[in-house]
Amino acid sequence: DADVTQTPRNRITKTGKRIMLECSQTKGHDRMYWYRQDPGLGLRLIYYSFDVKDINKGEISDGYSVSRQAQAKFSLSLESAIPNQTALYFCATSGSTSGVAMNEQFFGPGTRLTVL
Amino acid sequence: RKEVEQDPGPFNVPEGATVAFNCTYSNSASQSFFWYRQDCRKEPKLLMSVYSSGNEDGRFTAQLNRASQYISLLIRDSKLSDSATYLCARMDSSYKLIFGSGTRLLVRP
Numbered sequence: 001d002a003d004v005t006q007t008p009r010n011r012i013t014k015t016g017k018r019i020m021l022e023c024s025q026t027k028g029h030d031r032m033y034w035y036r037q038d039p040g041l042g043l044r045l046i047y048y049s050f051d052v053k054d055i056n057k058g059e060i061s062d063g064y065s066v067s068r069q070a071q072a073k074f075s076l077s078l079e080s081a082i083p084n085q086t087a088l089y090f091c092a093t094s095g096s097t098s099g100v101a102m103n104e105q106f107f108g109p110g111t112r113l114t115v116l
Numbered sequence: 117r118k119e120v121e122q123d124p125g126p127f128n129v130p131e132g133a134t135v136a137f138n139c140t141y142s143n144s145a146s147q148s149f150f151w152y153r154q155d156c157r158k159e160p161k162l163l164m165s166v167y168s169s170g171n172e173d174g175r176f177t178a179q180l181n182r183a184s185q186y187i188s189l190l191i192r193d194s195k196l197s198d199s200a201t202y203l204c205a206r207m208d209s210s211y212k213l214i215f216g217s218g219t220r221l222l223v224r225p
Contacts, residue, residue: 031211040217042217058212090160103165103213106162107159107160107161109159110158110159112157
């Protein structure tokens with residue numbers, strides 16, 4: 001079984017709709033991240049969380065919100081989707097081990113979101 | 117200047133060749149760096165972490181040049197299966213990763 005899972009894997013929605021992307025992990029990691037990837041722009045950080053009660057904005061948080069419901073779950077919401085939020089979204093986790101390796105991030109399989 | 121810059125490529129090399137990519141970064145305080153491999157429409161997968169001057173794993177060698185602020189990835193004896201996009205990342209002071217846009221490698225028969 002995959003250590004980091006994302007649902008849904010693909011989603012097509014319409015402008016103005018609310019949508020939630022979910023991420024779960026069985027790695028026992030404390031830290032979780034949401035990224036989006038666009039062609040030519042690489043991975044950009046949306047939000048991140050280092051603990052259940054910790055939420056931090058990343059580089060491009062406008063138009064998004066997150067919820068860390070438990071150590072193993074981190075969800076990303078688009079309150080009112082718009083076409084330029086069409087992208088590939090990745091969840092990542094890190095931090096179960098001590099030392100420098102705790103900074104290594106491991107990614108889920110991604111969610112391909114299309115906003116029409 | 118972008119925080120982490122990579123030549124987008126593509127680097128087109130024959131099987132068996134040695135190929136190297138560079139990744140430059142703008143923050144001299146960066147301590148930790150990572151190379152990820154990403155296949156088309158798939159998630160990035162950690163290839164190598166670099167915390168000191170370099171790291172080696174089989175055919176893959178990463179070297180860090182702090183004076184010139186770049187990190188390189190060398191792939192020896194290229195295989196067809198090495199064809200992918202290689203992402204470089206540095207860790208910032210808040211333990212976040214800053215990614216480059218990636219370098220595409222094509223290994224031909």
